[in-house]
Amino acid sequence: MIRAGRLCRGLGRPRPLPLPAGGSAPRSRQLRTGLPQRRDLFRDLEKEVVKFQKKLKESLPGSDWDPLGTTKGLPPERADVVIVGGGVMGWSVAYWLKALEPRRDALRVVVIEKDPMYSQASTVLSAGGIRQQFSLPENIQMSLYSAFFLRTINEHLGVVNEPPIDIQFNPSGYLFLASENGAAVLEENVHIQRAEGAEVCLLSPAQLKKKYPWINTNDVAVASYGLENEGWFDPWSLLTAFRRKAMSMGVFQCFGEVTSFTISSREIMMPEGELTFSRINYVRVHMPNSLEYQPVECSLVVNAAGPWSQKLAEMAGVGIGPPDTQEGIKLPVEPRKRYIFVWHCPDGPGLDCPMLVDTTQAYFRREGTGGNYLGGLSPPEEEEPDIQDLEVDHNFFQEKIWPHLAHRVPVFKSLKVKSAWAGYYDYNTFDQNAVLGPHPLVENMLFITGFSGHGLQLSPAAGRAVAELILKGKFMTINMEKFSFNRFVSGEQVLERNII
Amino acid sequence: MAAPRALQECRAFPRLLGARRPYSSAPCPDPLKGGILRYLCNRFYDIEYLVGWCAKLRYRNLRRKNAYYGYTKEIYGDNVAAAYFVLSNRGRVRFQGQETWFCVDWRGKYSSDFLQLRDVPVVAIDLSGSVLNYNGLDNLVKLTALRSLDLSRCPHVDDWTLSRLHVFKDSLEELSLAGCPQVTERGLACLHQLEHLRRLDLSHLPSVPTPGLIQILVEEMLPQCEVVGLAPDSGAQTSRDGREEPGVPSGARRAGEIPA
Numbered sequence A: 001m002i003r004a005g006r007l008c009r010g011l012g013r014p015r016p017l018p019l020p021a022g023g024s025a026p027r028s029r030q031l032r033t034g035l036p037q038r039r040d041l042f043r044d045l046e047k048e049v050v051k052f053q054k055k056l057k058e059s060l061p062g063s064d065w066d067p068l069g070t071t072k073g074l075p076p077e078r079a080d081v082v083i084v085g086g087g088v089m090g091w092s093v094a095y096w097l098k099a100l101e102p103r104r105d106a107l108r109v110v111v112i113e114k115d116p117m118y119s120q121a122s123t124v125l126s127a128g129g130i131r132q133q134f135s136l137p138e139n140i141q142m143s144l145y146s147a148f149f150l151r152t153i154n155e156h157l158g159v160v161n162e163p164p165i166d167i168q169f170n171p172s173g174y175l176f177l178a179s180e181n182g183a184a185v186l187e188e189n190v191h192i193q194r195a196e197g198a199e200v201c202l203l204s205p206a207q208l209k210k211k212y213p214w215i216n217t218n219d220v221a222v223a224s225y226g227l228e229n230e231g232w233f234d235p236w237s238l239l240t241a242f243r244r245k246a247m248s249m250g251v252f253q254c255f256g257e258v259t260s261f262t263i264s265s266r267e268i269m270m271p272e273g274e275l276t277f278s279r280i281n282y283v284r285v286h287m288p289n290s291l292e293y294q295p296v297e298c299s300l301v302v303n304a305a306g307p308w309s310q311k312l313a314e315m316a317g318v319g320i321g322p323p324d325t326q327e328g329i330k331l332p333v334e335p336r337k338r339y340i341f342v343w344h345c346p347d348g349p350g351l352d353c354p355m356l357v358d359t360t361q362a363y364f365r366r367e368g369t370g371g372n373y374l375g376g377l378s379p380p381e382e383e384e385p386d387i388q389d390l391e392v393d394h395n396f397f398q399e400k401i402w403p404h405l406a407h408r409v410p411v412f413k414s415l416k417v418k419s420a421w422a423g424y425y426d427y428n429t430f431d432q433n434a435v436l437g438p439h440p441l442v443e444n445m446l447f448i449t450g451f452s453g454h455g456l457q458l459s460p461a462a463g464r465a466v467a468e469l470i471l472k473g474k475f476m477t478i479n480m481e482k483f484s485f486n487r488f489v490s491g492e493q494v495l496e497r498n499i500i
Numbered sequence B: 001m002a003a004p005r006a007l008q009e010c011r012a013f014p015r016l017l018g019a020r021r022p023y024s025s026a027p028c029p030d031p032l033k034g035g036i037l038r039y040l041c042n043r044f045y046d047i048e049y050l051v052g053w054c055a056k057l058r059y060r061n062l063r064r065k066n067a068y069y070g071y072t073k074e075i076y077g078d079n080v081a082a083a084y085f086v087l088s089n090r091g092r093v094r095f096q097g098q099e100t101w102f103c104v105d106w107r108g109k110y111s112s113d114f115l116q117l118r119d120v121p122v123v124a125i126d127l128s129g130s131v132l133n134y135n136g137l138d139n140l141v142k143l144t145a146l147r148s149l150d151l152s153r154c155p156h157v158d159d160w161t162l163s164r165l166h167v168f169k170d171s172l173e174e175l176s177l178a179g180c181p182q183v184t185e186r187g188l189a190c191l192h193q194l195e196h197l198r199r200l201d202l203s204h205l206p207s208v209p210t211p212g213l214i215q216i217l218v219e220e221m222l223p224q225c226e227v228v229g230l231a232p233d234s235g236a237q238t239s240r241d242g243r244e245e246p247g248v249p250s251g252a253r254r255a256g257e258i259p260a
């Protein structure tokens, strides 16, 4: 039994295979004299089994049907699209690929996620906000599309015979405050937002005070408030809805970690010099808690690994060439730790409390109706916390956030922090905006990452854009050429002013 | 496509039929509703497709009934288009300076007199029990003089719909959301925009988890407004006197409609 097992494992990939019935020789036989002959017989049998397996496989070219069974949970051996990262971006792309594919089961899509508990994924650790108050028209359009998608989510993601989806949307709006210095920029942003069709209104300090008497408007010059399609929702519900629908449409889910790619590359002389173009042929997926791995042959890889997407890109050779060359340009997306604190304040702002973004960029919102609030603040560039783990620095609240809160909302002078957590932003250090579309040199890797803290809300639109790129070859709904990787090569920033 | 799958599953049929026997001792949670349809859907692409298609048809129908009356609006203006929309959804509508409501008779017919009232603003709309949803509001958002809006017992009015009512913030005084199954406290929170609201009927909202607390919070948010119906003690009384309007032929209204 043991020997046969070892032999089978040597066949190609290391996976324990169940044995054919003939392989189970009782131990007691070893004492008999006829042992050597039997050994030969078994050796022959094992060889025959190998031959038989090979023949079976050859008789069915292009299929990964395995006559001898497989370990549960392994990804298929071949797939058209492998999506690395099972966060909201990954599942959104998977759903849209299935929704837009020309006929049923035209594509085989696999989503690979390393952590079945989603303990570090930013999707489930986010604040869940959705807003149209961006400065870049593309972001506003994406957010408007996402709001439409979330509103009609049951038409898109409803599964036959399953209860309807409730993402628990709180349509309470975002309220941005600007001081004297920021007033002009805020007003300009609101003009852009209105031109794109967002319902945003400007409030003077007096109007603000009348509407929200609990705000201290002393150093506020102007405020903007999103009237429609803004607020917050439950990230888990959206992720599960995407996942459930995509799986019901035939997407494979696999828990395992992508550790390397098998790449073929060739050098081509271009006007700007010799460039190395490469293709990913196999994605190597390691199964959790075991030494097993499976190479998945694929034609496209979608990098939806969120904060870890730079690491994944490096596995495909992005950014490991000599500096100053195209091969040396890294994907500028890195994990940045951000805290969210939950506090209790019995006399705090009431039901009308919006997602408030202070002049200092500190933000908070109501959490439920029990007098709980939730908020955070991005630290300045030079004080970025260590990203080794997701430990929370409670001093950060006391020293950096609370003074701002207490200044803006005087009742917050007395509050009690109840809990806190940290998550990683998929932070684009180049221009704090998304990276969408293929890599110029690694031809079959597509990015959908770098959202820098507003990815959750853009996921329906961004996933659709990438699926369109894969299936139609170009963006159909919203043109997002701006977000391509090429801007890191040319050095042109696509700046977003409203990053929280 | 379903054929091989169907063949393969033929053997499972006796089990399926077994599950349907009413006196079966096996624990079978509501076989007719969840069980059989789910079973068939899981096993036959065709049936799954059919059920999915039915759902799509329902959504299409809903969209059709909430369509934007752009053509009417172009010819007759916002008020008439809104009235037309309301009447086609078996609601009723009152114009400024008029005592009587325009309403539909029991066959769903209505007189077209309202077409004459081009420039008279609509002040009250009763869409109770209709299929109005977020999209249907497209037809109403231009009514700047709307003072009373009754959306009670509308199954498709949800929090998204409520978030759009801010357009009436300068005029709306009376709003009823009684018996809307999808309305939750999350949507009620955005009614703070309606500064002129005097009366808000929130009785029988099954999706609001803690009516007592929410009543207090809503009252706090809308200090000048009388909020009725959320807390259990006031619920019964308001649902009766909630919609007493002058000149309503209440008996003839909406006959043939399923009472909520």
Ligand SMILES: Cc1cc2nc3c(=O)[nH]c(=O)nc-3n(C[C@H](O)[C@H](O)[C@H](O)COP(=O)(O)OP(=O)(O)OC[C@H]3O[C@@H](n4cnc5c(N)ncnc54)[C@H](O)[C@@H]3O)c2cc1C
Binding pocket: A084, A085, A086, A087, A088, A089, A090, A112, A113, A114, A115, A118, A120, A121, A122, A123, A124, A125, A126, A127, A128, A129, A130, A256, A257, A258, A259, A304, A305, A306, A307, A308, A312, A338, A339, A340, A422, A423, A424, A425, A426, A448, A449, A451, A452, A453, A454, A455, A456, A457, A458
């Ligand atoms: C504190 C905080 C607050 C936020 N607030 C908001 C907000 O209010 N509104 C908003 O829109 N957005 C917000 N965001 C941002 C938003 O959460 C992210 O932009 C979004 O979730 C990104 O989704 P993703 O799928 O790309 O990444 P993730 O959800 O992080 O998913 C990536 C997944 O890839 C997996 N993975 C990584 N490497 C591998 C590998 N090698 N093999 C297999 N799997 C791998 C990881 O396990 C992970 O599950 C917030 C983020 C944080 C941290």
